[in-house]
Amino acid sequence: MKKTIKKQLIIAIFFAVVSTMAITATTVPAAASVTGTSEPVSISGPETVEPGTTAVITFTVTNTGESASGQILDISTPKGWEIVGHADNGGSWKASEEKWLWQTINAGSSRTVSVTARLPNNVSRATVTATAKDAGGITGSATETIGSANGSLTANGPDTAKAGSSATVSFTLTNTDGIDGARILALSLPDGWTVASHADDSGSWKASENKWLWQTVEAGESRTPSVTAAIPNSANGSAEVTGTLKDADGVAEVATESVSITKGAGDNATIPSELEDDITREQYTAVLGDNNNELSASNLSDAINGWAANGQVNGVDIGAADLSVLINYWTNN
Numbered sequence: 001m002k003k004t005i006k007k008q009l010i011i012a013i014f015f016a017v018v019s020t021m022a023i024t025a026t027t028v029p030a031a032a033s034v035t036g037t038s039e040p041v042s043i044s045g046p047e048t049v050e051p052g053t054t055a056v057i058t059f060t061v062t063n064t065g066e067s068a069s070g071q072i073l074d075i076s077t078p079k080g081w082e083i084v085g086h087a088d089n090g091g092s093w094k095a096s097e098e099k100w101l102w103q104t105i106n107a108g109s110s111r112t113v114s115v116t117a118r119l120p121n122n123v124s125r126a127t128v129t130a131t132a133k134d135a136g137g138i139t140g141s142a143t144e145t146i147g148s149a150n151g152s153l154t155a156n157g158p159d160t161a162k163a164g165s166s167a168t169v170s171f172t173l174t175n176t177d178g179i180d181g182a183r184i185l186a187l188s189l190p191d192g193w194t195v196a197s198h199a200d201d202s203g204s205w206k207a208s209e210n211k212w213l214w215q216t217v218e219a220g221e222s223r224t225p226s227v228t229a230a231i232p233n234s235a236n237g238s239a240e241v242t243g244t245l246k247d248a249d250g251v252a253e254v255a256t257e258s259v260s261i262t263k264g265a266g267d268n269a270t271i272p273s274e275l276e277d278d279i280t281r282e283q284y285t286a287v288l289g290d291n292n293n294e295l296s297a298s299n300l301s302d303a304i305n306g307w308a309a310n311g312q313v314n315g316v317d318i319g320a321a322d323l324s325v326l327i328n329y330w331t332n333n
């Protein structure tokens with residue numbers, strides 16, 4: 001009986017010890033795995049920067065390990081950027097690879113370094129990345145967008161245009177982002193204006209929406225599309241042709257060209273009664289141009305040339321029968 005009790009006691013003590021060891025084995029390593037909470041790498045830079053100027057980008061690398069170790073900080077700057085200066089804070093800068101090396105950084109300690117970069121003349125925004133490494137490999141990475149504008153757009157057209165004629169407005173869009181990307185240029189015309197023709201500069205024109213699309217515009221590159229719009233005879237005052245440039249982030253830039261609409265002397269002309277049943281007043285005044293009520297050989301010549309080119313004269317549709325009526329009238333009067 002005593003042996004049985006003793007045996008049971010020994011077994012109980014054994015399992016108690018084993019349980020204690022198991023608890024110790026599972027809790028101690030967990031406590032030992034706790035490390036610092038600092039980020040291994042961070043980046044900061046200016047919110048805005050002008051093309052062709054310099055920007056200072058700052059990087060901070062932190063040894064988040066439990067012991068002192070060597071650290072490497074790799075950075076990646078956009079193409080076209082020129083690094084003209086750097087502050088190393090005890091590190092060794094390797095320009096050919098855009099990286100710093102520290103032989104030793106204590107656990108929990110940080111180093112803050114910087115580069116001064118000159119941006120290309122046509123770039124005002126770009127993305128910079130940085131990657132921290134130690135003997136065990138990559139410990140962390142960070143990405144920062146430097147600058148704010150990602151596109152520039154200008155519009156150029158005539159100061160004045162005659163009602164019933166046409167006006168050509170060109171746009172120049174530039175990818176001022178640091179990376180290649182798609183671009184959309186949406187066109188807005190005044191009421192009554194219609195697209196007569198367009199030049200796309202390698203873009204795709206979508207007539208139903210009056211917009212161009214470029215699948216890729218390289219960083220720093222420009223495109224110059226244009227549109228020729230027919231102006232109705234009823235137009236007057238000032239009219240605006242607007243382009244809206246968009247990228248993957250949304251609207252990047254808006255440009256507007258204002259055109260002052262003028263009236264020619266012929267716009268006030270009265271159509272002869274002999275012609276009222278055969279042509280419209282709009283056609284007659286379009287042919288007259290600035291000649292008031294005097295229909296001339298020059299007017300008819302211009303009208304014939306316009307009809308032969310695109311079936312229009314001063315932005316107004318005209319046909320062979322209409323021209324025949326006008327020629328007969330001019331011959332007889």
